[in-house]
Amino acid sequence: MPKLAADDLKKIKDSYRSVFTIREGGQRVTITVHMGTSGIAAGARSVMEALLDELHNSGVSDVIANASASSGVPGKEPMATVEVAGESPVTYGGVDAIIIKKIFREHVLNGSPLQQFIVAKESEPSCEAES
Amino acid sequence: MKTHRISVMLCGGTGCIASGSMKLRDAMVEEIKKRGLQDEVNVVLTGCNGFCAQGPVMTIYPEDIFYQKVTVDDIPLIVEEHFIKGRPVEKLFYKEPVKKKVIPLMRDIPFFSLQVLRALRNKGLIDAEKxxxxxxxxxxxxxxxxxxxxxxxxxxxxxxxxxxxxxxxxxxxxxxxxxxxxxxxxxxxxxxxxxxxxxxxxxxxxxxxxxxxxxxxxxxxxxxxxxxxxxxxxxxxxxxxxxxxxxxxxxxxxxxxxxxxxxxxxxxxxxxxxxxxxxxxxxxxxxxxxxxxxxxxxxxxxxxxxxxxxxxxxxxxxxxxxxxxxxxxxxxxxxxxxxxxSMGTEKSAGTKVFALSGAINNIGLIEVPMGIPLRQIIYDIGGGIPKGRKFKAVQLGGPSGGCMPEPLLDTPVTYEDIVQTGAIVGSGGMVVMDNFNCMVNVAKFFLEFTADESCGKCTPCRVGTTVMLDILTRITEGKGHEGDIELLQSMSKDIIESSLCGLGQTAPNPVLTTIKYFRDEYESHINEKWCKTGVCRDLCTFYINKEKCIGCGACARACPKKAISGEKKKPHEIDQNMCIQCRVCYETCKFDSVMIGPRSMREELKKKEEKEQTTDAEPQSVETA
Missing domain, CATH: 3.40.50.11540 (NADH-ubiquinone oxidoreductase 51kDa subunit)
Known part of the structure; x- marks a missing residue:
């Protein structure tokens, strides 16, 4: 390992930024994929994997992926909710590996939600109704 | 390293390792691999999380879910339910001891939420070995x-x-x-x-x-x-x-x-x-x-x-x-x-770390702003006294410190305020005692420690602490006599004044503070030969209040000597010849019907028992039918 100069401390810190966003919070965006038994049956796992790939490739450190229980909305799964800090959450339905990448690029990075896939705004659908 | 989505911060402090966190880590890593989540979940062994009594503990980020008393058997469930399906495992959540409220998030648990972390700012957040x-x-x-x-x-x-x-x-x-x-x-x-x-x-x-x-x-x-x-x-x-x-x-x-x-x-x-x-x-x-x-x-x-x-x-x-x-x-x-x-008081700035232990619900490590009242530490962060018992004293500063009673609980924790009470802030040990503790015995415990640890250089410390310990031992064995309290006080003064270092200068503090705040206990030990808490075995008699006893039999089952007898739903009795004063019956009884009397009662009760036995032998007795 090379000896450090004072500037190197900041470089090391930066390389860990996404790790500490998960632990400390303070993220700009949280993307929640609704898993649960029915979500996974509908293909939520592949949505999650695609999202993580996209997150990794984008190199952003202020966005985190999260899993929650199934949304309980029949016919709309897999679903994902995008929560931008300071804005109301937007829930998408019928998401797949390609759509989640689109959502990530358009909504999360560019700030323009994908209208055609939105199933709910303002409040999230109830998570209690786990089937 | 790929971007993961979950950080499992598993406590790897000495307490949690003792309760099995290394095995948990291995099981967790294994299970995560088995389910193909190794790129998604990052398992980190941290230093002490602080909530030692609930160990092994882990915190799951980004949600901030806190799991306690986790066993290896829980691991597959956590991975399947929480990590894969997104449903945190409720049975491992923290349960508030008084209101039994379930609290899933670490930041909502009063033990954590009332703390201010500065010296401990990285606790549970980093891998201590990286x-x-x-x-x-x-x-x-x-x-x-x-x-x-x-x-x-x-x-x-x-x-x-x-x-x-x-x-x-x-x-x-x-x-x-x-x-x-x-x-x-x-x-x-x-x-x-x-x-x-x-x-x-x-x-x-x-x-x-x-x-x-x-x-x-x-x-x-x-x-x-x-x-x-x-x-x-x-x-x-x-x-x-x-x-x-x-x-x-x-x-x-x-x-x-x-x-x-x-x-x-x-x-x-x-x-x-x-x-x-x-x-x-x-x-x-x-x-x-x-x-x-x-x-x-x-x-x-x-x-x-x-x-x-x-x-x-x-x-x-x-x-x-x-x-x-x-x-x-x-x-x-x-x-x-x-x-x-910006934290603390004028003369005691910043925060202080304390190790809470003893008769308190939330045993563990805490950091609080200086100036916080003791009551808030013990009741709000510490969660109060377990088993429905009452607070009696808190020992601050270890063997160099002192015991503070209930009326002093509103004392702010600062160097200058604590010293006024006769205790010291010390390095941060905070041992809580409930009404089952005998304060003479507590003083003896701390003096045993200092007498043992005295290096022997100064005579007042080397000999003085031993002589004081002898006096305290005598008192707890029922051989105390008038003048002992005064002798302890004057010896304390001499040891404090003539010892070279802090060990000797502070060793008498536990004795002085217990005499100051719990003098009645010393007096009843010496004069009445009565340890009212039943800790000093030579100074108590356990008996059952027949008006209160409902005959549930819990004490009889708990008694290691089988000295308690009685019919179901009828008042029980302790055989004084068999009783070894272990206090188990007193601790077991939920109806406060086991009583503690002075030593002299033992003989009286024995005589009474003998008398009853002779009358029992006659056929007209209906009581024991």
Whole structure:
């Protein structure tokens, strides 16, 4: 390992930024994929994997992926909710590996939600109704 | 490393390791691999989380879900339900002891939410064995600032303005100590760290060294720059193997990065730090004794002056600070003295770490702002007294401190306020006692410790503590007599006035404070031969109040001597000839029907029993049918 100069401390810190966003919070965006038994049956796992790939490739450190229980909305799964800090959450339905990448690029990075896939705004659908 | 989505922060402090966290980690890593989640879940073994009584504990981020008392059998469930399906496992959530409310998030649990983390700012957030994670939390930035941008005077000035007082117990201003040493000329100076934590019930320093070893090194770097030292020692007791191991790893990593060694960060400043293992003698926490011990001599204090700032280790100018003191320093340099002063009081700035133990629901490690009332620590953070019992006293400052009773619970925790009560803030041990504790016995316990740990150099301490212990033992065995209390008080005064070091000067404190606040207990022990809590076996008689007893039989089942008999749903009775005064029946009874009388009652009851037996033998008895 090379000896450090004072500037190197900041470089090391930066390389860990996404790790500490998960632990400390303070993220700009949280993307929640609704898993649960029915979500996974509908293909939520592949949505999650695609999202993580996209997150990794984008190199952003202020966005985190999260899993929650199934949304309980029949016919709309897999679903994902995008929560931008300071804005109301937007829930998408019928998401797949390609759509989640689109959502990530358009909504999360560019700030323009994908209208055609939105199933709910303002409040999230109830998570209690786990089937 | 791929971007993961879950961080599992598994506590790897000594407490949780003892309750099985290493096995949990292996099982967790295995299960995650089995389910193909190794890229998504990051398992980190952290230092002490603080909530030791609930261990093994883990926190899951990003949700901040807190799981307690986790077993290996729970691991597949956590992975399947929480990590894969997104449904946190409810049965492992924390349950509030009084209202039985279930609290899933760590930040909502009062034990955590009421704390202010400064010295412990990295606890549970970093892998203690990875320097990069420490750096990611602004680690070594303060050292870099001090080494590359600040002069010795600027560092000392900032430290003095911060008002940081030594966290080892005496509370001497750290900046002033540094200034004294910086002004002394010397070809070689030493920066020393006191990790010889020895109070019963104290584990603050151990937890810091285990959870965040680099913060200790960084504090020492800043101190070394301020006083002009090029060599440092960390004195740790060998009973802290995990702390030693993590410090060793930290030193090696810091050396590799050039943060220790020669020409640090490309400057002409150099510092080498070594670990010195102590054998666990309490007196070696005293600064001059600690230095003798590092020199290879027997750990015994010497008179001051000369102070260590002038003549310390190997007679060279030296500064010794405690682990927690060092843990506070980097943030003072980085954020400034005013930031530090924003917490605490005028004379006691900042926060203090305490180890809560004894009769309290939330046993563990906490950090609170100075000035917080004791009541808030014990009831709000500590969750109050378990088993429905009553608070009786809290011992602050370990064997050098004192016991404080209920009426003093509103005392703010500051150096100056606690001293008024006869106790001291000390290094941060806080042992809570309930109404099942006998205060004479508590005083005896602490004096046993100091009498044992006295180095023997000063006669008042060596002989005095032993004689005091003899008197206390006599009192608890029913052989106390009038004048004992006064004798204890006058001996205490002599020992305090004529001992050389802090050990002797404070050893009588537990006796003095228990006499001051619980004199009636001493008196009933001496005059009535009655230990009303039933702790001192020679001074009590256990009997059953027949009007209260409902005959549930719980005491009879618990009695190890089978000395209790009686019919179901009818009052029971204790056979005084068989009773060994173990107090199990008293602790078991839910109806307060087991009573504690003075020793003299035993004979009376025995006589009564004999009488009843003779009458029982006659056929007209209907009572025992």
């Amino acid at each position: 320097i990069d994670e420490y750096i990611a939390r602004d680690g070594y930035q303060a050292a870099a600032k001090a080494i590359t941008q600040m002069t010795s005077e600027q560092i000392i000035d900032e430290m003095k303005r911060s008002g940081l007082r030594g966290r080892g117990g005496a509370g001497f201003p750290a900046g002033l100590k540094w200034e004294l040493c910086a002004k002394v000329e010397g070809d070689q100076k030493y920066i020393l760290c006191n990790g010889d934590e020895g109070d019963p019930g104290a584990f603050m320093d151990r937890s810091i060294m285990e959870a965040d070893p680099h913060v200790v090194l960084e504090g020492m770097l800043i101190g070394a720059k301020a006083i002009g030292a090029s060599k440092g020692y960390i004195y740790v007791r060998a009973e802290y193997p995990l702390a030693v191991q993590r410090l060793k790893i930290a030193i090696d990593q810091a050396k590799e990065y050039g943060l220790l060694g020669d020409n640090i960060l490309g400057t002409d400043f150099s510092l080498d730090i070594e670990i010195y293992l102590g054998a666990g003698a309490f007196v070696c926490g005293e600064e001059t004794a600690l230095m003798r011990s590092i020199e290879g001599e027997r750990g015994m204090p010497r008179p001051r002056p000369p102070f260590p700032a002038q003549k310390g280790l190997w007679d060279k100018p030296s500064v010794l600070n405690n682990v927690e003191t060092y843990a506070n320093i980097p943030m003072i340099i980085l954020k400034g003295a005013d930031w530090f002063r």
